[in-house]
Amino acid sequence: MSLLTSTKERSFYKWYFIIHIPITIFIDSSVVLGDRFPVWTSLVKWHCQQNNDILLIEKPNWLWWFVLVELVFQLPLFFYFVMNWSILTQPKSQSTHTMARLLKLYGLEASLTTAICIIAIWSRNDITLLHQLQLTSVYLPTFLIPGKLLLE
Template identity: 30%
Template structure:
């Protein structure tokens, strides 16, 4: 089971890099920096799923994106290295992985609660108002809650790494 989870986590980190660079970075940087197709993709996504956080990001959301680039993005590279080399060969990754996954699960939980419970009826731009619209938007963020929660649980209770860390 550990090998399957390691593969899922590796894919998560690999796919997170282009998403961070081409989508999330649009919250912080001017449009002209990005290829037109990427800007159009974000515009389509925002219109289709009414993601007000990406259209007109509140300060708290911008803070999460800054944290993504300052702390998380460099960690993506480190994590990919550890998963490619083999987690059992990189027992040092256990503590950073726990810190990373707890941080991401916490920030994404805040985003998910915002989507589910915020009153978007008076917001400009228009956010999701029906339960179906909220659930559709939530499905884009939910993997970034679920996978870090799995990661956190896995690395807290992973016996092979605990034993190896104690021996070092």
């Protein structure tokens, strides 16, 4: 299996998924769940203030659907990946094939939705170039990191 063959790369992605679990639960979920949880709301407000994240501030309808998919599809995958990460070090089997396919599917879905977020940022003419660059730098890792999985 050629996907994530190096130990450093496997470690990087495992930590990426571990870190992405609380980000999804505490920040991203606010788009769907709203202000129901005060602790989460304060984290989202802090993120929005730090980055002036217009997508999370405005919460367009299309973003609600993207986050719903993240909560229903990606979040369970994050747990699956972390709990079954050792599959990647095993000889080729149905399990390694399944893991590789799920990683690629996640890579496609996550990089595509993030690309749309970045396009939405750049299609706005009511924010400055500096603001567009700042927001792109916030969103770019969640485009590039999953995108690499897709290209493996």
